[in-house]
Amino acid sequence: MPTSVDIFIPCFVDQLYPATALNMVKVLERVGVQVHYNAAQTCCGQPAYNAGYAFQSRTVAEKFLVDFEAPATEARYVVSPSASCVGMVRNSYTELFAGTSQESKCRGVQGRTYEFTEFLVDVLGVSAIPGAQLAGKYTYHDSCSALRECGIRAAPRQLLDGVAGLQRLEMAETTTCCGFGGTFAVKFEAISVAMAQQKVEHALDTGADYIVSTDVSCLMHLEAYINKEKLPLKCLHVADVLASGW
Structure with a gap:
Protein backbone atom coordinates (compact mmCIF):
# COMPACT_ATOMS: atom_id res chain seq x y z
CA MET A 1 0.00 0.00 0.00
CA PRO A 2 1.44 3.42 -0.92
CA THR A 3 2.32 5.95 1.74
CA SER A 4 -0.44 8.55 2.15
CA VAL A 5 0.12 12.20 2.98
CA ASP A 6 -1.92 15.32 3.51
CA ILE A 7 -0.14 18.32 2.04
CA PHE A 8 -0.15 21.69 3.75
CA ILE A 9 0.41 24.59 1.36
CA PRO A 10 1.68 27.74 3.14
CA CYS A 11 0.32 31.21 2.45
CA PHE A 12 3.37 32.38 0.50
CA VAL A 13 3.30 29.32 -1.73
CA ASP A 14 -0.44 29.45 -2.26
CA GLN A 15 -0.56 33.13 -3.15
CA LEU A 16 2.76 33.74 -4.88
CA TYR A 17 4.43 30.45 -5.87
CA PRO A 18 1.68 27.92 -6.64
CA ALA A 19 3.91 26.11 -9.13
CA THR A 20 6.13 25.08 -6.22
CA ALA A 21 3.17 23.33 -4.58
CA LEU A 22 2.36 21.53 -7.80
CA ASN A 23 5.99 20.49 -8.19
CA MET A 24 6.02 19.07 -4.67
CA VAL A 25 2.98 16.97 -5.55
CA LYS A 26 4.68 15.79 -8.76
CA VAL A 27 7.74 14.67 -6.84
CA LEU A 28 5.76 12.93 -4.11
CA GLU A 29 3.71 11.04 -6.67
CA ARG A 30 6.89 10.22 -8.58
CA VAL A 31 8.15 8.23 -5.60
CA GLY A 32 4.83 6.46 -5.06
CA VAL A 33 3.16 8.65 -2.45
CA GLN A 34 -0.62 9.02 -2.41
CA VAL A 35 -1.31 12.76 -2.00
CA HIS A 36 -4.41 14.26 -0.36
CA TYR A 37 -5.30 17.95 -0.31
CA ASN A 38 -7.84 19.49 2.03
CA ALA A 39 -9.09 22.60 0.20
CA ALA A 40 -10.46 24.03 3.46
CA GLN A 41 -6.96 24.57 4.87
CA THR A 42 -5.76 28.12 5.51
CA CYS A 43 -2.77 29.30 7.58
CA CYS A 44 -0.67 27.73 10.34
CA GLY A 45 -0.95 30.94 12.40
CA GLN A 46 2.70 31.93 12.25
CA PRO A 47 2.30 35.57 11.07
CA ALA A 48 0.08 36.45 14.02
CA TYR A 49 2.27 34.49 16.45
CA ASN A 50 5.47 36.20 15.36
CA ALA A 51 3.79 39.59 15.64
CA GLY A 52 2.87 38.86 19.26
CA TYR A 53 -0.81 38.01 18.81
CA ALA A 54 -0.86 34.64 20.56
CA PHE A 55 -4.64 34.47 21.04
CA GLN A 56 -5.37 35.17 17.39
CA SER A 57 -2.65 32.77 16.35
CA ARG A 58 -4.16 29.98 18.47
CA THR A 59 -7.54 30.53 16.81
CA VAL A 60 -5.94 29.92 13.41
CA ALA A 61 -3.86 27.03 14.75
CA GLU A 62 -7.00 25.35 16.11
CA LYS A 63 -8.35 25.24 12.58
CA PHE A 64 -5.07 23.69 11.43
CA LEU A 65 -5.51 20.90 13.99
CA VAL A 66 -9.04 20.26 12.70
CA ASP A 67 -7.98 20.36 9.05
CA PHE A 68 -5.17 17.87 9.61
CA GLU A 69 -6.72 15.58 12.19
CA ALA A 70 -5.88 12.01 11.28
CA PRO A 71 -8.69 10.11 9.48
CA ALA A 72 -10.22 7.29 11.46
CA THR A 73 -8.88 4.75 8.97
CA GLU A 74 -5.24 5.88 8.81
CA ALA A 75 -2.75 8.28 10.41
CA ARG A 76 -1.51 10.17 7.36
CA TYR A 77 1.65 12.24 7.37
CA VAL A 78 1.35 16.01 6.94
CA VAL A 79 3.95 17.28 4.46
CA SER A 80 4.72 20.90 3.62
CA PRO A 81 7.19 22.67 1.30
CA SER A 82 8.05 25.07 4.13
CA ALA A 83 10.33 24.43 7.08
CA SER A 84 9.06 27.70 8.52
CA CYS A 85 5.50 26.44 8.84
CA VAL A 86 6.64 23.01 10.01
CA GLY A 87 8.76 24.67 12.68
CA MET A 88 5.72 26.65 13.80
CA VAL A 89 3.64 23.48 14.17
CA ARG A 90 6.35 21.45 15.87
CA ASN A 91 7.57 24.09 18.29
CA SER A 92 5.25 27.06 18.77
CA TYR A 93 2.10 24.92 18.91
CA THR A 94 3.48 23.33 22.09
CA GLU A 95 3.33 26.71 23.79
CA LEU A 96 0.01 27.71 22.23
CA LEU A 120 11.54 12.13 1.45
CA VAL A 121 14.90 11.30 3.01
CA ASP A 122 14.19 10.51 6.66
CA VAL A 123 10.77 8.87 6.36
CA LEU A 124 10.76 7.33 2.89
CA GLY A 125 14.50 6.74 2.58
CA VAL A 126 14.66 8.41 -0.85
CA SER A 127 18.16 9.52 -1.84
CA ALA A 128 17.44 10.88 -5.33
CA ILE A 129 14.43 11.62 -7.52
CA PRO A 130 14.35 9.52 -10.69
CA GLY A 131 14.64 11.65 -13.82
CA ALA A 132 15.45 14.91 -12.05
CA GLN A 133 17.77 16.94 -14.26
CA LEU A 134 18.96 20.55 -14.27
CA ALA A 135 22.15 21.86 -15.83
CA GLY A 136 24.12 24.37 -13.81
CA LYS A 137 25.64 25.14 -10.44
CA TYR A 138 23.75 25.84 -7.23
CA THR A 139 24.48 27.15 -3.79
CA TYR A 140 22.27 26.23 -0.87
CA HIS A 141 20.77 28.61 1.69
CA ASP A 142 20.00 27.07 5.08
CA SER A 143 16.87 28.85 6.23
CA CYS A 144 16.73 29.67 9.93
CA SER A 145 13.56 27.62 10.37
CA ALA A 146 14.92 24.55 8.60
CA LEU A 147 18.24 24.53 10.40
CA ARG A 148 17.38 25.80 13.86
CA GLU A 149 13.75 24.79 14.34
CA CYS A 150 13.68 21.51 12.42
CA GLY A 151 17.32 20.39 12.37
CA ILE A 152 17.30 20.05 8.58
CA ARG A 153 20.63 20.33 6.79
CA ALA A 154 21.64 17.15 5.00
CA ALA A 155 18.35 16.06 3.43
CA PRO A 156 17.90 18.85 0.85
CA ARG A 157 21.56 18.74 -0.16
CA GLN A 158 21.42 14.96 -0.60
CA LEU A 159 18.39 15.22 -2.89
CA LEU A 160 19.79 18.14 -4.86
CA ASP A 161 23.14 16.41 -5.31
CA GLY A 162 21.23 13.57 -6.95
CA VAL A 163 19.92 15.86 -9.72
CA ALA A 164 21.70 15.10 -12.98
CA GLY A 165 23.78 17.98 -14.31
CA LEU A 166 23.65 20.00 -11.08
CA GLN A 167 26.76 20.88 -9.08
CA ARG A 168 26.79 22.20 -5.51
CA LEU A 169 29.01 25.11 -4.49
CA GLU A 170 28.76 25.99 -0.81
CA MET A 171 28.72 29.71 -0.06
CA ALA A 172 30.33 31.43 2.91
CA GLU A 173 28.10 31.82 5.97
CA THR A 174 25.42 29.60 4.51
CA THR A 175 23.72 29.36 7.92
CA THR A 176 23.43 33.14 8.35
CA CYS A 177 19.90 34.58 8.13
CA CYS A 178 18.82 36.07 4.79
CA GLY A 179 17.17 39.00 6.56
CA PHE A 180 13.52 38.27 5.82
CA GLY A 181 12.18 37.15 9.19
CA GLY A 182 8.54 37.90 8.36
CA THR A 183 7.61 41.21 9.94
CA PHE A 184 11.31 41.88 10.62
CA ALA A 185 11.72 42.83 6.95
CA VAL A 186 9.00 45.46 7.40
CA LYS A 187 9.99 46.82 10.79
CA PHE A 188 13.73 46.89 10.12
CA GLU A 189 13.92 47.37 6.37
CA ALA A 190 17.47 48.73 6.17
CA ILE A 191 18.93 45.89 8.23
CA SER A 192 16.87 43.34 6.33
CA VAL A 193 18.09 44.59 2.94
CA ALA A 194 21.70 44.65 4.13
CA MET A 195 21.41 41.02 5.24
CA ALA A 196 19.95 40.05 1.88
CA GLN A 197 22.80 41.87 0.12
CA GLN A 198 25.39 39.98 2.14
CA LYS A 199 23.73 36.64 1.42
CA VAL A 200 23.49 37.34 -2.31
CA GLU A 201 27.10 38.51 -2.49
CA HIS A 202 28.25 35.27 -0.86
CA ALA A 203 26.19 33.33 -3.41
CA LEU A 204 27.67 35.31 -6.31
CA ASP A 205 31.17 34.64 -5.02
CA THR A 206 30.66 30.91 -5.60
CA GLY A 207 29.86 31.37 -9.29
CA ALA A 208 26.54 29.57 -8.85
CA ASP A 209 23.60 29.96 -11.21
CA TYR A 210 20.97 29.24 -8.57
CA ILE A 211 20.24 29.83 -4.90
CA VAL A 212 18.12 26.94 -3.62
CA SER A 213 16.33 26.60 -0.29
CA THR A 214 13.44 24.90 1.49
CA ASP A 215 11.57 28.16 2.12
CA VAL A 216 10.02 30.43 -0.50
CA SER A 217 9.82 33.26 2.04
CA CYS A 218 13.64 33.44 2.11
CA LEU A 219 13.82 33.04 -1.65
CA MET A 220 11.25 35.77 -2.25
CA HIS A 221 13.29 38.16 -0.13
CA LEU A 222 16.55 37.33 -1.89
CA GLU A 223 14.92 37.36 -5.31
CA ALA A 224 13.61 40.90 -4.72
CA TYR A 225 17.15 42.13 -4.05
CA ILE A 226 18.56 40.18 -7.01
CA ASN A 227 15.95 41.57 -9.39
CA LYS A 228 16.38 45.12 -8.14
CA GLU A 229 20.13 44.96 -8.70
CA LYS A 230 19.76 42.98 -11.96
CA LEU A 231 22.15 40.28 -10.80
CA PRO A 232 22.85 36.97 -12.63
CA LEU A 233 21.25 34.65 -10.10
CA LYS A 234 17.98 32.74 -9.95
CA CYS A 235 16.17 31.55 -6.84
CA LEU A 236 14.54 28.11 -6.84
CA HIS A 237 12.71 26.11 -4.20
CA VAL A 238 14.07 22.60 -3.81
CA ALA A 239 10.77 21.15 -5.09
CA ASP A 240 11.13 23.12 -8.33
CA VAL A 241 14.60 21.66 -8.86
CA LEU A 242 13.58 18.09 -8.07
CA ALA A 243 10.66 18.29 -10.50
CA SER A 244 12.79 19.59 -13.37
CA GLY A 245 13.76 17.53 -16.37
CA TRP A 246 10.73 15.23 -16.53
Missing part, protein backbone atom coordinates in the same frame (compact mmCIF):
# COMPACT_ATOMS: atom_id res chain seq x y z
CA PHE A 97 -1.83 24.58 23.34
CA ALA A 98 -0.09 23.79 26.64
CA GLY A 99 -2.67 23.05 29.31
CA THR A 100 -5.61 23.29 26.90
CA SER A 101 -8.13 20.68 25.80
CA GLN A 102 -6.38 20.61 22.41
CA GLU A 103 -2.98 19.58 23.79
CA SER A 104 -3.35 15.89 22.97
CA LYS A 105 -4.63 16.57 19.46
CA CYS A 106 -1.76 19.00 18.98
CA ARG A 107 0.84 16.36 19.88
CA GLY A 108 -0.76 13.95 17.45
CA VAL A 109 -0.48 16.40 14.55
CA GLN A 110 3.04 17.45 15.54
CA GLY A 111 4.28 13.87 15.38
CA ARG A 112 3.03 13.46 11.82
CA THR A 113 4.19 16.79 10.36
CA TYR A 114 7.30 16.95 8.15
CA GLU A 115 9.07 19.32 5.82
CA PHE A 116 9.14 18.04 2.24
CA THR A 117 12.82 17.07 1.95
CA GLU A 118 13.14 15.51 5.40
CA PHE A 119 10.02 13.45 4.67
Whole structure:
Protein backbone atom coordinates (compact mmCIF):
# COMPACT_ATOMS: atom_id res chain seq x y z
CA MET A 1 0.00 0.00 0.00
CA PRO A 2 1.44 3.42 -0.92
CA THR A 3 2.32 5.95 1.74
CA SER A 4 -0.44 8.55 2.15
CA VAL A 5 0.12 12.20 2.98
CA ASP A 6 -1.92 15.32 3.51
CA ILE A 7 -0.14 18.32 2.04
CA PHE A 8 -0.15 21.69 3.75
CA ILE A 9 0.41 24.59 1.36
CA PRO A 10 1.68 27.74 3.14
CA CYS A 11 0.32 31.21 2.45
CA PHE A 12 3.37 32.38 0.50
CA VAL A 13 3.30 29.32 -1.73
CA ASP A 14 -0.44 29.45 -2.26
CA GLN A 15 -0.56 33.13 -3.15
CA LEU A 16 2.76 33.74 -4.88
CA TYR A 17 4.43 30.45 -5.87
CA PRO A 18 1.68 27.92 -6.64
CA ALA A 19 3.91 26.11 -9.13
CA THR A 20 6.13 25.08 -6.22
CA ALA A 21 3.17 23.33 -4.58
CA LEU A 22 2.36 21.53 -7.80
CA ASN A 23 5.99 20.49 -8.19
CA MET A 24 6.02 19.07 -4.67
CA VAL A 25 2.98 16.97 -5.55
CA LYS A 26 4.68 15.79 -8.76
CA VAL A 27 7.74 14.67 -6.84
CA LEU A 28 5.76 12.93 -4.11
CA GLU A 29 3.71 11.04 -6.67
CA ARG A 30 6.89 10.22 -8.58
CA VAL A 31 8.15 8.23 -5.60
CA GLY A 32 4.83 6.46 -5.06
CA VAL A 33 3.16 8.65 -2.45
CA GLN A 34 -0.62 9.02 -2.41
CA VAL A 35 -1.31 12.76 -2.00
CA HIS A 36 -4.41 14.26 -0.36
CA TYR A 37 -5.30 17.95 -0.31
CA ASN A 38 -7.84 19.49 2.03
CA ALA A 39 -9.09 22.60 0.20
CA ALA A 40 -10.46 24.03 3.46
CA GLN A 41 -6.96 24.57 4.87
CA THR A 42 -5.76 28.12 5.51
CA CYS A 43 -2.77 29.30 7.58
CA CYS A 44 -0.67 27.73 10.34
CA GLY A 45 -0.95 30.94 12.40
CA GLN A 46 2.70 31.93 12.25
CA PRO A 47 2.30 35.57 11.07
CA ALA A 48 0.08 36.45 14.02
CA TYR A 49 2.27 34.49 16.45
CA ASN A 50 5.47 36.20 15.36
CA ALA A 51 3.79 39.59 15.64
CA GLY A 52 2.87 38.86 19.26
CA TYR A 53 -0.81 38.01 18.81
CA ALA A 54 -0.86 34.64 20.56
CA PHE A 55 -4.64 34.47 21.04
CA GLN A 56 -5.37 35.17 17.39
CA SER A 57 -2.65 32.77 16.35
CA ARG A 58 -4.16 29.98 18.47
CA THR A 59 -7.54 30.53 16.81
CA VAL A 60 -5.94 29.92 13.41
CA ALA A 61 -3.86 27.03 14.75
CA GLU A 62 -7.00 25.35 16.11
CA LYS A 63 -8.35 25.24 12.58
CA PHE A 64 -5.07 23.69 11.43
CA LEU A 65 -5.51 20.90 13.99
CA VAL A 66 -9.04 20.26 12.70
CA ASP A 67 -7.98 20.36 9.05
CA PHE A 68 -5.17 17.87 9.61
CA GLU A 69 -6.72 15.58 12.19
CA ALA A 70 -5.88 12.01 11.28
CA PRO A 71 -8.69 10.11 9.48
CA ALA A 72 -10.22 7.29 11.46
CA THR A 73 -8.88 4.75 8.97
CA GLU A 74 -5.24 5.88 8.81
CA ALA A 75 -2.75 8.28 10.41
CA ARG A 76 -1.51 10.17 7.36
CA TYR A 77 1.65 12.24 7.37
CA VAL A 78 1.35 16.01 6.94
CA VAL A 79 3.95 17.28 4.46
CA SER A 80 4.72 20.90 3.62
CA PRO A 81 7.19 22.67 1.30
CA SER A 82 8.05 25.07 4.13
CA ALA A 83 10.33 24.43 7.08
CA SER A 84 9.06 27.70 8.52
CA CYS A 85 5.50 26.44 8.84
CA VAL A 86 6.64 23.01 10.01
CA GLY A 87 8.76 24.67 12.68
CA MET A 88 5.72 26.65 13.80
CA VAL A 89 3.64 23.48 14.17
CA ARG A 90 6.35 21.45 15.87
CA ASN A 91 7.57 24.09 18.29
CA SER A 92 5.25 27.06 18.77
CA TYR A 93 2.10 24.92 18.91
CA THR A 94 3.48 23.33 22.09
CA GLU A 95 3.33 26.71 23.79
CA LEU A 96 0.01 27.71 22.23
CA PHE A 97 -1.83 24.58 23.34
CA ALA A 98 -0.09 23.79 26.64
CA GLY A 99 -2.67 23.05 29.31
CA THR A 100 -5.61 23.29 26.90
CA SER A 101 -8.13 20.68 25.80
CA GLN A 102 -6.38 20.61 22.41
CA GLU A 103 -2.98 19.58 23.79
CA SER A 104 -3.35 15.89 22.97
CA LYS A 105 -4.63 16.57 19.46
CA CYS A 106 -1.76 19.00 18.98
CA ARG A 107 0.84 16.36 19.88
CA GLY A 108 -0.76 13.95 17.45
CA VAL A 109 -0.48 16.40 14.55
CA GLN A 110 3.04 17.45 15.54
CA GLY A 111 4.28 13.87 15.38
CA ARG A 112 3.03 13.46 11.82
CA THR A 113 4.19 16.79 10.36
CA TYR A 114 7.30 16.95 8.15
CA GLU A 115 9.07 19.32 5.82
CA PHE A 116 9.14 18.04 2.24
CA THR A 117 12.82 17.07 1.95
CA GLU A 118 13.14 15.51 5.40
CA PHE A 119 10.02 13.45 4.67
CA LEU A 120 11.54 12.13 1.45
CA VAL A 121 14.90 11.30 3.01
CA ASP A 122 14.19 10.51 6.66
CA VAL A 123 10.77 8.87 6.36
CA LEU A 124 10.76 7.33 2.89
CA GLY A 125 14.50 6.74 2.58
CA VAL A 126 14.66 8.41 -0.85
CA SER A 127 18.16 9.52 -1.84
CA ALA A 128 17.44 10.88 -5.33
CA ILE A 129 14.43 11.62 -7.52
CA PRO A 130 14.35 9.52 -10.69
CA GLY A 131 14.64 11.65 -13.82
CA ALA A 132 15.45 14.91 -12.05
CA GLN A 133 17.77 16.94 -14.26
CA LEU A 134 18.96 20.55 -14.27
CA ALA A 135 22.15 21.86 -15.83
CA GLY A 136 24.12 24.37 -13.81
CA LYS A 137 25.64 25.14 -10.44
CA TYR A 138 23.75 25.84 -7.23
CA THR A 139 24.48 27.15 -3.79
CA TYR A 140 22.27 26.23 -0.87
CA HIS A 141 20.77 28.61 1.69
CA ASP A 142 20.00 27.07 5.08
CA SER A 143 16.87 28.85 6.23
CA CYS A 144 16.73 29.67 9.93
CA SER A 145 13.56 27.62 10.37
CA ALA A 146 14.92 24.55 8.60
CA LEU A 147 18.24 24.53 10.40
CA ARG A 148 17.38 25.80 13.86
CA GLU A 149 13.75 24.79 14.34
CA CYS A 150 13.68 21.51 12.42
CA GLY A 151 17.32 20.39 12.37
CA ILE A 152 17.30 20.05 8.58
CA ARG A 153 20.63 20.33 6.79
CA ALA A 154 21.64 17.15 5.00
CA ALA A 155 18.35 16.06 3.43
CA PRO A 156 17.90 18.85 0.85
CA ARG A 157 21.56 18.74 -0.16
CA GLN A 158 21.42 14.96 -0.60
CA LEU A 159 18.39 15.22 -2.89
CA LEU A 160 19.79 18.14 -4.86
CA ASP A 161 23.14 16.41 -5.31
CA GLY A 162 21.23 13.57 -6.95
CA VAL A 163 19.92 15.86 -9.72
CA ALA A 164 21.70 15.10 -12.98
CA GLY A 165 23.78 17.98 -14.31
CA LEU A 166 23.65 20.00 -11.08
CA GLN A 167 26.76 20.88 -9.08
CA ARG A 168 26.79 22.20 -5.51
CA LEU A 169 29.01 25.11 -4.49
CA GLU A 170 28.76 25.99 -0.81
CA MET A 171 28.72 29.71 -0.06
CA ALA A 172 30.33 31.43 2.91
CA GLU A 173 28.10 31.82 5.97
CA THR A 174 25.42 29.60 4.51
CA THR A 175 23.72 29.36 7.92
CA THR A 176 23.43 33.14 8.35
CA CYS A 177 19.90 34.58 8.13
CA CYS A 178 18.82 36.07 4.79
CA GLY A 179 17.17 39.00 6.56
CA PHE A 180 13.52 38.27 5.82
CA GLY A 181 12.18 37.15 9.19
CA GLY A 182 8.54 37.90 8.36
CA THR A 183 7.61 41.21 9.94
CA PHE A 184 11.31 41.88 10.62
CA ALA A 185 11.72 42.83 6.95
CA VAL A 186 9.00 45.46 7.40
CA LYS A 187 9.99 46.82 10.79
CA PHE A 188 13.73 46.89 10.12
CA GLU A 189 13.92 47.37 6.37
CA ALA A 190 17.47 48.73 6.17
CA ILE A 191 18.93 45.89 8.23
CA SER A 192 16.87 43.34 6.33
CA VAL A 193 18.09 44.59 2.94
CA ALA A 194 21.70 44.65 4.13
CA MET A 195 21.41 41.02 5.24
CA ALA A 196 19.95 40.05 1.88
CA GLN A 197 22.80 41.87 0.12
CA GLN A 198 25.39 39.98 2.14
CA LYS A 199 23.73 36.64 1.42
CA VAL A 200 23.49 37.34 -2.31
CA GLU A 201 27.10 38.51 -2.49
CA HIS A 202 28.25 35.27 -0.86
CA ALA A 203 26.19 33.33 -3.41
CA LEU A 204 27.67 35.31 -6.31
CA ASP A 205 31.17 34.64 -5.02
CA THR A 206 30.66 30.91 -5.60
CA GLY A 207 29.86 31.37 -9.29
CA ALA A 208 26.54 29.57 -8.85
CA ASP A 209 23.60 29.96 -11.21
CA TYR A 210 20.97 29.24 -8.57
CA ILE A 211 20.24 29.83 -4.90
CA VAL A 212 18.12 26.94 -3.62
CA SER A 213 16.33 26.60 -0.29
CA THR A 214 13.44 24.90 1.49
CA ASP A 215 11.57 28.16 2.12
CA VAL A 216 10.02 30.43 -0.50
CA SER A 217 9.82 33.26 2.04
CA CYS A 218 13.64 33.44 2.11
CA LEU A 219 13.82 33.04 -1.65
CA MET A 220 11.25 35.77 -2.25
CA HIS A 221 13.29 38.16 -0.13
CA LEU A 222 16.55 37.33 -1.89
CA GLU A 223 14.92 37.36 -5.31
CA ALA A 224 13.61 40.90 -4.72
CA TYR A 225 17.15 42.13 -4.05
CA ILE A 226 18.56 40.18 -7.01
CA ASN A 227 15.95 41.57 -9.39
CA LYS A 228 16.38 45.12 -8.14
CA GLU A 229 20.13 44.96 -8.70
CA LYS A 230 19.76 42.98 -11.96
CA LEU A 231 22.15 40.28 -10.80
CA PRO A 232 22.85 36.97 -12.63
CA LEU A 233 21.25 34.65 -10.10
CA LYS A 234 17.98 32.74 -9.95
CA CYS A 235 16.17 31.55 -6.84
CA LEU A 236 14.54 28.11 -6.84
CA HIS A 237 12.71 26.11 -4.20
CA VAL A 238 14.07 22.60 -3.81
CA ALA A 239 10.77 21.15 -5.09
CA ASP A 240 11.13 23.12 -8.33
CA VAL A 241 14.60 21.66 -8.86
CA LEU A 242 13.58 18.09 -8.07
CA ALA A 243 10.66 18.29 -10.50
CA SER A 244 12.79 19.59 -13.37
CA GLY A 245 13.76 17.53 -16.37
CA TRP A 246 10.73 15.23 -16.53
